[in-house]
Every structure is written in structure tokens, then in C-alpha cells.
């Protein structure tokens with residue numbers, strides 16, 4: 522008999538086949554979860570859970586610490602045959618209790634799915650930002666953008682803090698691996714990973730997303746005027762150098778430089794995919 526109860530336990534290596542089946546149809550087969558199972562199973566810092574119903578894995582979720590006191594809730598998947606039965610809601614509520622027990626004070630998450638967003642809002646999450654996508658087709662042979670250097674951290678942190686874009690982004694990057702405030706600490710880490718591009722005079726900057734897909738996406742953009750224009754052109758040239766079709770900009774519709782995006786050849790994507798970022802205190 523189906524008790525309806527959802528029991529959480531750690532994901533085990535033996536769950537692989539079942540998880541692959543659950544994720545098979547997610548995002549037309551482009552789900553990243555199956556590709557990350559090995560590293561997630563080996564990561565003691567995160568809480569990677571399977572939800573069992575009637576002794577079968579009905580869903581998965583993961584809590585990943587991303588900053589002091591802040592945990593990212595992600596990789597929520599429910600098997601198609603268990604959907605619309607309250608499984609995700611039960612899993613989420615248990616995850617929030619676990620995050621509280623572990624001493625976190627805030628949970629953040631990123632979703633592109635409006636149905637999932639309804640669930641999160643109904644469980645007390647507040648929207649930090651709603652980003653849409655602009656795409657700039659690759660430009661052959663243009664000059665590449667300049668990489669920020671470790672010595673640039675303070676100048677760039679001041680640029681970010683004084684730019685109205687920060688408020689439009691809800692104070693965080695639109696990054697699915699952890700929406701965080703682009704302060705000196707985060708900028709330093711991203712510079713070390715080679716993910717920060719700057720425009721002339723360091724009067725503009727773009728933060729790139731860590732990516733497992735053959736894509737190039739900007740998760741935070743600040744700056745104005747000719748420096749920003751030049752940076753945006755050069756990002757399109759970098760898309761060509763990286764052999765991808767376009768550079769995508771994730772930015773709120775009311776980004777203060779939205780007119781500049783269009784002026785240098787970035788168009789709003791047709792698919793209307795949103796990057797929705799939520800936060801909830803514990």
C-alpha cells in the first residue's frame with residue numbers, strides 16, 4: 522500500500538541507474554545531474570539526498586554550502602510517475618529543516634522553471650531577481666576582451682558597489698552554481714578561475730558562468746558608456762574564439778544598460794527562458 526510518506530536518505534552509488542532514468546527527460550535530455558553524480562557522491566561538504574516512497578527512489582535534491590551561513594538548494598527532480606502528489610513539497614520542507622539543523626541562516630536557489638517557482642514562493646521564498654536572456658551572435662576575428670587580474674579586485678568591487686545594476690540583480694549574480702553578492706571576495710575567486718572580463722579603463726565588467734555545456738553566459742554585467750559597449754563587442758568575439766554560436770547575457774529586464782545591449786547587437790532570446798533567483802531566511 523502507498524503510505525504517501527516521503528523518506529529522505531543519502532544518495533548511494535547504487536542509485537545511479539534510477540537517477541539517470543528520473544533525469545532522462547528533463548530539459549530534453551540535457552540535464553546536468555547525471556554528469557555530476559560522481560563528483561557529488563564524493564563531496565562530503567554537501568547534502569545529496571534521495572527521497573523514497575514505497576521503497577523506491579521518487580526524487581532527489583541537494584544542499585550545497587556556498588558562502589558563510591548560505592546554502593544553495595538545487596538538483597530537485599521528481600520522477601514523472603510521482604509528480605503532482607506533493608513529493609517535491611515534502612522534500613523541500615525536509616531540506617529546509619535540515620539546512621536549519623546544520624546551522625545555515627539563508628537558503629538560495631536558481632530556477633528556470635515557472636512551476637517550480639510557484640512551489641518555492643508558496644514555501645516562503647522571496648524573489649531576488651528575474652533575469653531574461655539576451656544573445657549576441659559570435660563575431661569573427663574581433664579583439665578579445667581583457668581578463669581581470671588579481672590586482673583589479675578592489676577597483677572592480679568599487680565599480681560593482683556604485684553601479685545601479687547591483688540592485689537590479691537583487692544584489693547577486695545570476696549564477697546557477699551559487700547566486701552570490703559580487704563583492705571583493707567573490708570577484709577574487711572568479712578572477713582566479715579566469716571568469717572575469719573587463720572593458721577599457723576597467724569601467725565595465727562581465728562575470729562568466731562556470732559551465733559544463735558548450736555555452737558562454739554572462740551572469741553579472743556592470744558599467745556604462747563606451748567601456749561597456751567595447752566589452753560587449755569583445756564578448757561576441759570571444760564566443761567565436763570559444764567556437765560557440767553566441768554570448769548570452771543573463772540580466773534583469775530593467776538592467777540600467779539594457780539599451781546598450783541592443784545597440785551592440787544583443788537581442789532578447791525568443792525562448793523567453795528566465796533565470797529566477799530566490800532566497801529564504803531560516
Ligand SMILES: CC(C)(COP(=O)(O)OP(=O)(O)OC[C@H]1O[C@@H](n2cnc3c(N)ncnc32)[C@H](O)[C@@H]1OP(=O)(O)O)[C@@H](O)C(=O)NCCC(=O)NCCS
Nearest residue numbers: 597598599604605606607608609610632634636637639640
Ligand atoms: C518541478 C518538480 C520538482 C515538481 O515536483 P512535484 O513532486 O510534482 O511537485 P509537488 O506535487 O510537490 O507540487 C508542489 C507545487 O509545485 C507546483 N507545481 C508542480 N508541478 C506543477 C505543474 N506541472 N504545473 C503547475 N504547477 C506545478 C504547484 O504549485 C504545486 O502545488 P499544488 O499541488 O499545491 O498546486 C517536478 O515537476 C520535476 O522534477 N520537474 C523536472 C525538473 C525540474 O523542473 N526541477 C526544478 C528545477 S529547480
